[in-house]
Amino acid sequence: DAGVIQSPRHEVTEMGQEVTLRCKPISGHDYLFWYRQTMMRGLELLIYFNNNVPIDDSGMPEDRFSAKMPNASFSTLKIQPSEPRDSAVYFCASTVLLSETQYFGPGTRLLVL
Amino acid sequence: KNQVEQSPQSLIILEGKNCTLQCNYTVSPFSNLRWYKQDTGRGPVSLTIMTFSENTKSNGRYTATLDADTKQSSLHITASQLSDSASYICVVGGGTSYGKLTFGQGTILTVHP
Numbered sequence: 001d002a003g004v005i006q007s008p009r010h011e012v013t014e015m016g017q018e019v020t021l022r023c024k025p026i027s028g029h030d031y032l033f034w035y036r037q038t039m040m041r042g043l044e045l046l047i048y049f050n051n052n053v054p055i056d057d058s059g060m061p062e063d064r065f066s067a068k069m070p071n072a073s074f075s076t077l078k079i080q081p082s083e084p085r086d087s088a089v090y091f092c093a094s095t096v097l098l099s100e101t102q103y104f105g106p107g108t109r110l111l112v113l
Numbered sequence: 114k115n116q117v118e119q120s121p122q123s124l125i126i127l128e129g130k131n132c133t134l135q136c137n138y139t140v141s142p143f144s145n146l147r148w149y150k151q152d153t154g155r156g157p158v159s160l161t162i163m164t165f166s167e168n169t170k171s172n173g174r175y176t177a178t179l180d181a182d183t184k185q186s187s188l189h190i191t192a193s194q195l196s197d198s199a200s201y202i203c204v205v206g207g208g209t210s211y212g213k214l215t216f217g218q219g220t221i222l223t224v225h226p
Contacts, residue, residue: 043216091156104156
């Protein structure tokens with residue numbers, strides 16, 4: 001298995017632009033998570049899905065952030081409009097059960113100028 | 114407020130030596146406690162997961178302990194290797210949402226030859 005796949009690996013954009021991050025979870029995993037990591041705040045859970053349905057989005061910072069999971073093999077995290085404070089590494093992770101290990105992707109490093 | 118505190122923030126040891134990292138948490142209700150290793154520029158990788166009834170779990174040279182009464186955990190690394198240089202993150206599952214994980218800020222371990 002290729003593991004969790006994220007794209008792009010790096011993204012540089014200007015303030016106000018729309019940013020879309022993509023994730024392909026491990027096949028057969030029913031849970032998908034989006035995290036954000038910064039030096040100041042560490043790792044933070046943004047949202048997680050179970051069987052493509054959003055379960056907890058309380059970590060989504062504001063309305064500029066939205067996430068979708070149209071099918072079991074694909075999810076997107078969109079930021080519109082982006083701001084410099086959104087600069088961070090965004091990780092996607094997946095797992096079979098909530099009590100089991102989460103497998104993280106390599107992350108997308110986002111820089112908003 | 115659910116919190117996970119780790120100590121020390123950083124640690125430098127010589128190759129071959131042992132070390133212990135600490136984690137204190139206030140997450141309630143408690144579901145499980147995880148230790149992750151994160152190499153620079155990569156996503157976190159799970160080392161151990163412990164539930165309330167487990168007080169120790171090993172993964173090779175890594176041994177995690179859990180004291181649910183005092184809400185403390187430790188990660189002991191035996192015979193350290195250069196490849197152990199990484200950030201070690203304590204993560205507690207539970208709180209208001211079963212799927213929600215509360216992350217510590219991590220301990221940065223540097224192993225010198």
